[in-house]
Amino acid sequence: MSFQKDCHTKADLDLCIFHDIFRRADKNDDGAISWAEFVCYFSDGIMTDDGMRALFTEIDTHHTNNIDTQELCSYFSSHLGAHAPVFKAAATLCNAVSLSMKSLAETHPAGSSAAQFIDRFLLREICAHLEAQHRVLRNALDSLESQGRARASAGTGETPELAAAAAAANCQGVVLPYTRLMSAPSSMQVQDSMPQSQADSAGRLQQEVQKLQRLVDRMEANTSFFTGRSEEAVMEEEEPVILVVRRRVTVQDEQLSRLRAALKKYAAELEGRVPQCLFLSVRVYRETGGLVIYEFWESLGSWRKFLPSPVSKELRKCIVDCSEAPESTETLLLPSDWWKQLEH
Known part of the structure; x- marks a missing residue:
């Protein structure tokens, strides 16, 4: 189902972002989000493994051990709360940008120099406005995540272990950080x-x-890591x-x-x-x-x-x-x- 078809009506427009989220989370395009795909896309590194599993089960109202489009949209739509106007505006914006870019591609090449200047000016101003709103949202998100990590650390004495637990439990969605890329045989040249x-x-x-x-x-x-050594004597077990x-x-x-x-x-x-x-x-x-x-x-x-x-x-x-x-x-x-x- 295409983005445009999803968003023809107002009701569909309100949900089109969730349809897009579903498509990005459903990596193998089988029409369902598995547990591994769910953790891969939705995990924020703060909620525990048990918490994520409970959320997955709650969304999976059909009890298939997979989440379909209807389940995902229904669950998050019912929990939008104060975010509802923002999501509706974002969905409307997505549709408006798509229509605007299509029109721009058709009219800009043949426009006068003044008309082309106006196109560039307006797009630049739109970008500046959206970037300002993005900074507001990013600052709010960073603050919420910082508070979440602090609460989790205070409650458990350590950082939540979802990512590590998921990796150990055959979860295939954990993304791990690194600090530098280096060349080696058959490796990326960076x-x-x-x-x-x-x-x-x-x-x-x-x-x-x-x-x-x-x-x-x-x-x-x-x-063996060290040639000729199959065992080592160490002073401490820990x-x-x-x-x-x-x-x-x-x-x-x-x-x-x-x-x-x-x-x-x-x-x-x-x-x-x-x-x-x-x-x-x-x-x-x-x-x-x-x-x-x-x-x-x-x-x-x-x-x-x-x-x-x-x-x-x-x-x-x-x-x-x-x-x-x-x-x-x-x-x-x-x-x-x-x-x-x-x-x-």
Whole structure:
């Protein structure tokens, strides 16, 4: 069902945004949102796994363990409250912009220089107005999320564990953050996105990449990390550990360049700001369209705390839009001493 058909009547217009949400959440286009797809699209990193499961069950009024369009629209429409006028205005705006752009494409090329100037001026003013409203909404959202994290931490003593729990429970929708992208055999070439100071230290970075590549190769081959050592004697059972995260994404061919650009932007924004992320490597398999991201975090807690951040969520939305299916995620805790030895 097309967007235009969804929104022909006023009643449909009020719901067209939810139809669009459903289409984006339904990654495999089977007409239903599974539990994995639900967590992939709706999780905010604050609500717990139990809370998300309870919400999923509440929306699934047909008890099929899947959510269809009617269930999704009915549930959220009945909970709009004070947001109802905003959603109605947004739906009307979507329709108006579509009609305006169609008209602009037909009339602008043949218009006079004055008419073309007016088109550019009006669009610029509209963009400025919408960006101002976006900032208001973003500030409100950031405030609500900050309050939510504070309440969750006060109630449980730690950051909510939905993302980690979902990954461990075969949830394929968790998006994991990283701080830098580096070249390796069969990996993305992204040096052009890095600051000049990093380009100047390319030799040092290349050495780090080679260390990571050796570690990754050993992990994939299920071999010992340190040749000739099958066991180690340690002083304490509760030794410090680091977190290794492995994410698999199947990217739509036409969306690969968009995702690469998003990854570069993400890396540039986080470089130097999140020291808790120790290392990252991205590998692209051209024949299958698969993309694998390896991340090393100094602790499980540091990864969890970063998941709800705006930067992490921005990349998450891009991955949801660009991937053919929900991503799969694997995590592994390793002794931190192993990482320290690999650094030298």
